[in-house]
């Protein structure tokens with residue numbers, strides 16, 4: 487129903503001007519906040535949910551006659567609502583899969599720091615997580631703090647990386663945000679900063695329909711392979727397609743890569 491109303495308004499020039507003028511958007515934004523609340527309210531809801539699941543744990547595992555023979559994962563049911571929701575986190579698992587205990591990692595264009603904290607910080611000894619956007623780094627420091635993550639505001643192109651060598655360099659969902667003429671400099675810098683057995687790993691959307699703030703696009707995996715070939719001997723690429731958007735009405739094509747120069751890594755695979 488709401489979707490139909492939204493579509494109707496969007497398709498009508500006058501209604502769109504009324505509902506999506508800056509003034510209407512300002513009013514609607516605050517209406518959302520009054521009715522549903524913001525981070526504080528979500529924090530409270532999460533806290534209540536935590537208490538609830540702690541109680542469920544006691545109920546199922548401690549006070550039961552016999553503990554269950556399987557874990558029901560109910561805790562994650564509200565996170566993974568649609569059958570493809572897990573795909574949105576695949577890039578985190580893609581990196582986690584290659585991490586070894588004690589790795590030193592560089593995360594280029596870390597954004598909110600979510601993946602640095604939730605997927606990389608457990609195994610890595612230290613992480614340098616850099617981003618040009620001060621608001622992103624401030625957010626990451628506040629909400630994704632970890633003792634072994636060093637969040638730095640910096641332009642990855644012009645400023646030297648915080649350390650000389652890394653076992654893993656991650657460039658997730660960000661390469662398209664960099665200007666085409668800086669890509670060569672970035673890839674040279676990345677390969678120079680990797681240890682002998684280091685791995686460059688990352689992801690980016692394919693196609694041109696997504697990425698209003700992107701400066702460059704790749705249509706398929708072969709174009710990415712062609713780009714990386716000049717810098718790495720071994721290139722592994724894969725593509726996953728999954729629906730996104732409020733109504734799951736857009737198919738995202740996401741490319742994932744692992745690039746390295748060590749024959750040993752190739753043989754281990």
Ligand SMILES: C[S@@+](CC[C@H](N)C(=O)[O-])C[C@H]1O[C@@H](n2cnc3c(N)ncnc32)[C@H](O)[C@@H]1O
Nearest residue numbers: 595596597617618619622641642658659660663
């Ligand atoms: C789409 S976000 C990706 C965030 C995160 N890696 C993820 O996968 O969720 C792209 C990030 O790249 C950052 N970025 C763009 N140009 C950059 C530059 N020259 N140096 C460092 N970060 C940059 C942007 O500020 C933005 O936070």
